[in-house]
Amino acid sequence: MSAEPASPERKGWFARLRDGLAKSSRRLADGITSLFVKRRLDAATLEELEDLLITADLGVETAAKLTANLAREKFDKEVTGDEVRAAFAADIAAILAPVAVPLEPREIANKPFVVLMVGVNGSGKTTTIGKLARQWTDAGKSVVLAAGDTFRAAAVEQLRVWGERSGCPVIEKPHGADAAALAFDALVEARERKADVLIIDTAGRLQNKAGLMEELAKVIRVLKKQDPEAPHATVLVLDGTVGQNAHAQVKTFREMVNVTGLIVTKLDGSARGGIVVALAQSQGLPVHAVGVGEGIDDLHPFEPDAFARSLMGIEG
Amino acid sequence: MFEGLSERLGSVFDRLRKRGALSEADVTAAMREVRVALLEADVALPVVKTFVDRVRERAIGREVLRSVTPGQMVVKIVHDELVDMLGSDSQAINLNAPAPVPILMVGLQGGGKTTTTAKIAKRLRERDRKKVLMASLDVTRPAAREQLRILGEQVGVATLPIINGETPAAIAKRAMTAGRLQGYDVVILDTAGRTSIDEGLMAEVRAVRDAVNPHEVLLVADALTGQDAVTTATNFHERVGITGIVLTRVDGDSRGGAALSMRGVTGMPIKMLGVGEKVDDIEDFHPERLAGRILGMGDVVSLVEKAAETIDAEEAQKTAERMMRGSFTLDDMAAQLKQVRKLGGLGGIMGMLPGVGKLQKQMAGANVDDKMLKRQEAVISSMTREERRNPKILNASRRKRIAAGSGTQVQDVNRVLKQHQDMARMMKQVGKMGGKGALAGLFGGGGGMPAPPQGGGMGGGLPPMPGGGMPGLGGGGMRLPGLGGLPPGFPGKRK
Numbered sequence: 001m002s003a004e005p006a007s008p009e010r011k012g013w014f015a016r017l018r019d020g021l022a023k024s025s026r027r028l029a030d031g032i033t034s035l036f037v038k039r040r041l042d043a044a045t046l047e048e049l050e051d052l053l054i055t056a057d058l059g060v061e062t063a064a065k066l067t068a069n070l071a072r073e074k075f076d077k078e079v080t081g082d083e084v085r086a087a088f089a090a091d092i093a094a095i096l097a098p099v100a101v102p103l104e105p106r107e108i109a110n111k112p113f114v115v116l117m118v119g120v121n122g123s124g125k126t127t128t129i130g131k132l133a134r135q136w137t138d139a140g141k142s143v144v145l146a147a148g149d150t151f152r153a154a155a156v157e158q159l160r161v162w163g164e165r166s167g168c169p170v171i172e173k174p175h176g177a178d179a180a181a182l183a184f185d186a187l188v189e190a191r192e193r194k195a196d197v198l199i200i201d202t203a204g205r206l207q208n209k210a211g212l213m214e215e216l217a218k219v220i221r222v223l224k225k226q227d228p229e230a231p232h233a234t235v236l237v238l239d240g241t242v243g244q245n246a247h248a249q250v251k252t253f254r255e256m257v258n259v260t261g262l263i264v265t266k267l268d269g270s271a272r273g274g275i276v277v278a279l280a281q282s283q284g285l286p287v288h289a290v291g292v293g294e295g296i297d298d299l300h301p302f303e304p305d306a307f308a309r310s311l312m313g314i315e316g
Numbered sequence: 317m318f319e320g321l322s323e324r325l326g327s328v329f330d331r332l333r334k335r336g337a338l339s340e341a342d343v344t345a346a347m348r349e350v351r352v353a354l355l356e357a358d359v360a361l362p363v364v365k366t367f368v369d370r371v372r373e374r375a376i377g378r379e380v381l382r383s384v385t386p387g388q389m390v391v392k393i394v395h396d397e398l399v400d401m402l403g404s405d406s407q408a409i410n411l412n413a414p415a416p417v418p419i420l421m422v423g424l425q426g427g428g429k430t431t432t433t434a435k436i437a438k439r440l441r442e443r444d445r446k447k448v449l450m451a452s453l454d455v456t457r458p459a460a461r462e463q464l465r466i467l468g469e470q471v472g473v474a475t476l477p478i479i480n481g482e483t484p485a486a487i488a489k490r491a492m493t494a495g496r497l498q499g500y501d502v503v504i505l506d507t508a509g510r511t512s513i514d515e516g517l518m519a520e521v522r523a524v525r526d527a528v529n530p531h532e533v534l535l536v537a538d539a540l541t542g543q544d545a546v547t548t549a550t551n552f553h554e555r556v557g558i559t560g561i562v563l564t565r566v567d568g569d570s571r572g573g574a575a576l577s578m579r580g581v582t583g584m585p586i587k588m589l590g591v592g593e594k595v596d597d598i599e600d601f602h603p604e605r606l607a608g609r610i611l612g613m614g615d616v617v618s619l620v621e622k623a624a625e626t627i628d629a630e631e632a633q634k635t636a637e638r639m640m641r642g643s644f645t646l647d648d649m650a651a652q653l654k655q656v657r658k659l660g661g662l663g664g665i666m667g668m669l670p671g672v673g674k675l676q677k678q679m680a681g682a683n684v685d686d687k688m689l690k691r692q693e694a695v696i697s698s699m700t701r702e703e704r705r706n707p708k709i710l711n712a713s714r715r716k717r718i719a720a721g722s723g724t725q726v727q728d729v730n731r732v733l734k735q736h737q738d739m740a741r742m743m744k745q746v747g748k749m750g751g752k753g754a755l756a757g758l759f760g761g762g763g764g765m766p767a768p769p770q771g772g773g774m775g776g777g778l779p780p781m782p783g784g785g786m787p788g789l790g791g792g793g794m795r796l797p798g799l800g801g802l803p804p805g806f807p808g809k810r811k
Contacts, residue, residue: 048577055361058541060352119567121539121593122426127457151593153470154463161458207568239426243358245570268427269511271544289536294425294456305492 005131026213040083041074049084056274056311057243058178059304062281066091076152083313089305089312092277096304101286103132104232105141105197106267112198114143114223114230116183118216118253124265124291126155127197128237130162131291131299135209137166141196142267147172148179151203159201167298169193177213180222187226200231205218216257220233233260240264241271265291268298333591343375357571357610359544363580368779371397372776397608402576402603407560407585409436411446413531416503418488420530421562422521422552426510428564429536431458432590433506435598436465436562441473446501451476453484453492453524454508464506471595476501483509485523492528505530514549533558536585538580545574553582560681564590567597571610587648644740646704648695649732653689665777694722707733 017259039045046067070084081190105113109195115132117125126149133143145168149155156172163170183200190198197243202219205212223230235258238246253259267290276287287302330629347754354364374393411417419436421429440446450476452467461478468475476491488505489789495503496742507524510517525533535549535558553557563575566589575586586601696704698721702743703710711725711732719726 051361054355055543057544060355074611120540120568122428124426152463153466154459156460157462158457206565207565239538239540241424241538241542241544243416243550243569243570243574244356244546245358245540246542248542248569266511268514268548269424269544270513270543275542 003027023306024295024306025191039078041077041079044153046071046075052074053088053274056272056280057280058274059244059278062139062278065281066255085314089308089314090309092311093304095277095280096287096302096307099280100302100304101262101288102301103235103286103288105136107196108229108232110227110229112187112195112230114187114190114227116219116223116231116234116257117199117201117237118202118257118259119204120206120233120239120249121152121235123148123204123239123242125204125237126158126162126238128199128235128243128263128265128289128291128299129159129201129292130165131296133162133166133168134296135299136197137168140190140316142193143168143199144186144190144193144195145170146183146190146198146200148182148201149184149203150177151176155201162296180218183219184222184226187223187230191226207249207256213252213256220257234258235260236262236285238262238275240266240273240291241269242275244275246275246279247282249278250285254283254285257285261286261288263287263289263291264302265297268292273307274311275309304316328744332400340376343372343390346375347372350394353611354576357573357612358542358545358577358612359573360577360580361545362546363577366402366580367576382753389432391611395604396518397609398576398610399603402606403601406588407534408600409440409530409534409560409587411440411444413760414795416449416492416500417532417535418492418495418528419502419504419520419532420525421504421506421534421536422558423509423536424511424538424548425457427509427538428590429509430454430463430467430506431503431593431595432536432562432564432588432598433464433588434471434473436588437468437473437502437504438471438595439598440502441471447499448473448477448502448504449491449495449498450474450504450506451487452478452488452506454506455482455484455487456508460508467595483523484520485527485788488524488528503528512548512555516554518551525556525769534558534562534563535582535584536562536577537574539563539572539574540568540570541574543577545577547579548581553584556574558582558584560585560587562586562590564589566599569593571607571612573610575606576610584687597645604717605734644736646652646696646699646707646736649736649739650693650704653693653696656733659688691724691728692721692732692735693717695724695729698722 007132019288043267050067051065053066054060058066066088070087072088074083103115105115108115117129119125119242124130129145133145135141143166145159145163145172147156147159148171149159153175160170160172169184171189173182173185179202186198186200200219202216205216207213220231220234234257236253238249244247244303250262258287262279262285264273264276264287273290279285290298290302290307292298294302327591339681341809343470350371351364351368355361359367371390371394374397375390382610421433424431430452433452435449437450450464450473452461452464454464461676465475467477476487476494478785479487484507491503491505502806505524505528507521508517510521519622532554535552540549549558549561561578561584562584563572563573566572570671577621578584579586586603586606589599591597616726695718699710703714703718710729715726715729720728722729
């Protein structure tokens, strides 16, 4: 998959994700296992299976598809819980495989590589920026952060702390300043510093607030005045606990600001992030990474197999 | 992407309407749709199952079989049951304890605890005239305490001075001591966000709880939450013990099924709703509205209330009276256009109306937007007073002048005039219906509407905005603002 930073964390991420998902996926797995010790796959069982997938936020449509898939192969046959889980995991991994694309700042002639972080309130944009800054700094890149959330109280301070932790300069303006102006200045300054990467934080906004979405579009327009290629990546940070509204989020942000990929956060909780599977089917946007905690190293590349197996509660 | 339950049930109910009776098979078919609609609204599966069983029980049987329009009856049963489950009355934050009353805020990361803390504090200070102290126990997230301090300054509520290196329980104790010594009525403790399966952090919040014995423990939860809502709510309830739920981001476009899930598994009331980013954006919880929203039936009640708040009641009353008499001038029309904009523009209104999905598509097609409202206002304000009172004198050269004056084309002027005529005609009709009938007309798109106002939403009759008239921002849309003068009659209509 991706070139991972050579750190001792390597073995840890899957375990951590699994630990995080453990309780919930165990319930899912237990559910499936209790459905079958070994029994005939009939209509009633299929319906129960579909329900179990729905409880993981896969959504009605995706759950129906997966169950139909299973039915096509195994209907009326004797199956065990393990077989069913393996079959689901394989199908889910197959859906996810094409979207697992890591986010790596390319070497470009016209530096810096500009990453714009967007998302609804409280999805974890600032924390994710802190983690990305650390990863890319460790990989030898010079990273500059722009505190573009000029709305929420203490958002700038929060990013400043992350900047200190990863040793990245943070460009800021006073609370209430124009976010687009800040983005513009940040790009100028990042250029002067000859930085490799500029990560721009933005205020959280609900996608149905047309005015706020327009403001985001303006940030991009302003960036393009300096560099028509910028932003090189626009990442939508998606809360792992989100339900079906994720579809609307991705769709609207994509239309308004041309989102290039997703990062899914808070997968260390009881939420299973099954919505990712549904999104992979409906939108097909790259999933860059998953957040599994509040620590600076708790951001990991998205690995479809591991994710699918974790979701279905398969060990190892 | 998600149609409302009403649309989803459309085909099922079309059939039902024709036959006028409801068999067990029909109910089963309808319940399948109800189930999917609820799941797509993010209601958690176990809660959906309980709910559907309850509705099924009530739906099969006399109640429905004898009703004239069984389809409407089913939606009504679903709606009522939903209201019932959400809590039949709204419950305020309970401050009935010796001062300082400790309130503990808990929840996942990013749920909106800190913002909500400030909003509640402001409300208690202003509405209940309480002296409130806020303290942040969040020693995890960078600048979290700073955030609460700044918010405190914004809303004029004191915050506990920050001392580094204290444990959350120690901060909580210090806050309570400060509260006692300085004569505060309420102390709100904002905790760090935590996942409900992190034993360490859950123990920490229990330690805080044991230290201060809070009178209210409010779970702050995101209305965008999916199926996980049950797990989170159950865990917080089992491990900390909550007394109420505050739902945030209700101003988003999620269906908010999480509310039903959390209420369903904890039995704890939903006390408040966060409805925006500003410090005043917090509201009491009204089960009927959320029920309508979960079912995708819009939120007509909120719209009416918002209209009542925003619109100059006297002005609206005058307009309404004139309308009843059948005289509706271009000045009235201009006033209405302004009111629509005050209500948050067409987008704001649309968001609250039933069946918007379809309408919004039509609007997009007809290129109706808020700019058009402004243009129409410009056309009207380019007329002389005489012209506005008596549009009949508008000959071709006057129209040309108006177009030039408002920066539009003569066609635009004509369109405004045509629209004014349509509206005046409709107003006259409404006037004829009179009294309550008029209201029914405004909402149901026709007289003689059966009991629940929601019925209008599920039938074919999209209430106040007939799609057909859209291009010119057809009359229907314009009727809404007039409601401002009428709400006294409206509450009587919903039970």
